[in-house]
Amino acid sequence: MDRIDKLASQKAVVIFSKSTCCMCHAIKRLFYEQGVSPTIHELDEDSRSREMEWALMKLGCxxxxxxxxxxxxFVGSADTVMTFQLNGKLKKMLKDAGAIWL
Incomplete structure (x- = not known):
């Protein structure tokens, strides 16, 4: 859990992903289209992926x-992020975190 917390706090937007996950791809693309350059941690390319996935499950992911x-x-997974995008909350969250300036 400490590793997740440390990695998650290193940049305004951090996404834990798997390179073969289509929803991960969609969420990454959503952020790129907003002008955000998130830090991406591909769990399927990390030697400690099981430990990290367990920690994410404990967070409720x-x-x-x-x-x-x-x-x-922690904001959530794809459904939560998409809900925030649709209701306009995502842009405010990104501004507040310093990920975008518009």
């Missing part, structure tokens, strides 16, 4: 990826 952190705080 099911499925474990994509797991999105904004401003060091």
């Amino acid at each position: 099911s499925p474990t990826v994509p797991a999105v952190f904004i401003g060091g705080k």
